[in-house]
């Protein structure tokens with residue numbers, strides 16, 4: 001488990017000017033959980049990654065891994081405790097003259113682990129990342145995705161409890177990206193790893209994250225548990241996770257409806273709603289997203305009132321009873337008259 005508390009980082013330029021890059025970041029990632037950190041370029045994601053991996057010393061605050069505050073340690077104790085954090089970066093930085101097998105063995109060799117145990121552990125890790133057949137290949141003979149999987153195996157060699165993946169899928173093709181993200185999910189579950197996934201790709205968040213923190217200008221401005229975000233379709237993070245382009249509509253009211261496919265939605269909701277309120281409902285757009293193994297649906301519907309206008313609150317309440325969460329995308333002023 002990793003607990004980041006009131007973490008701040010500033011840099012001091014030679015002329016004495018101070019740049020605050022991280023401002024009092026609080027973030028907790030439990031074992032068996034993937035938390036994505038997203039945000040625009042320059043927001044502070046890499047600096048956060050460097051602080052977590054202790055490449056940079058925080059200016060203030062603490063980073064506790066399994067209860068130990070790593071930011072206060074130094075020397076041999078720090079080297080020992082930091083083994084609890086495995087790191088994978090964008091280019092996995094494998095040694096080119098060493099085979100995949102040797103690259104994974106490196107951290108174990110540095111520690112002086114006996115050869116027999118190294119063999120057993122490397123074999124197990126290669127199997128876990130699905131590359132046993134590439135043990136003797138050199139990095140140049142591997143694809144980008146395969147190199148990244150070897151990088152992940154190496155990061156896990158010392159059995160960390162936290163894995164930091166900093167842009168680990170950037171630059172990979174979609175297929176390799178999916179393989180890496182699915183591997184992270186598998187490792188999360190098998191080793192109960194607490195994974196911090198730093199990424200600028202919302203697709204990666206959708207596929208793998210349990211929670212997401214949005215960082216802007218050095219601060220966490222939004223945080224949400226992915227499965228709960230769907231119940232808040234208005235939230236900024238939900239909109240980013242499940243975008244549905246607004247449709248031009250001649251309808252009196254345009255609603256965006258969300259639902260989880262594992263929660264029953266009345267199959268005849270459309271007929272029931274139309275009949276109950278004398279509506280004509282046009283389907284303007286629909287899509288289903290996979291979010292961390294869960295299917296989430298989004299619909300956009302245009303509504304025409306065929307008799308009197310129905311109060312919006314009544315309409316939304318009825319939708320909720322049918323298993324759908326609604327929010328108005330267009331036409332609200334019209335409705336206000338009727339509310």
Ligand SMILES: Nc1ncnc2c1ncn2[C@@H]1O[C@H](COP(=O)(O)OP(=O)(O)OP(=O)(O)O)[C@@H](O)[C@H]1O
Pocket residue numbers: 011019021039040041042043044045046047048200
């Ligand atoms: N060593 C440094 N000295 C001074 N300022 C720095 C230093 N490192 C980073 N910064 C500044 O801190 C801010 C955050 O940078 P950081 O690299 O953490 O952003 P990021 O969110 O990772 O961006 P990107 O997605 O483009 O990699 C930027 O404004 C950057 O210029």
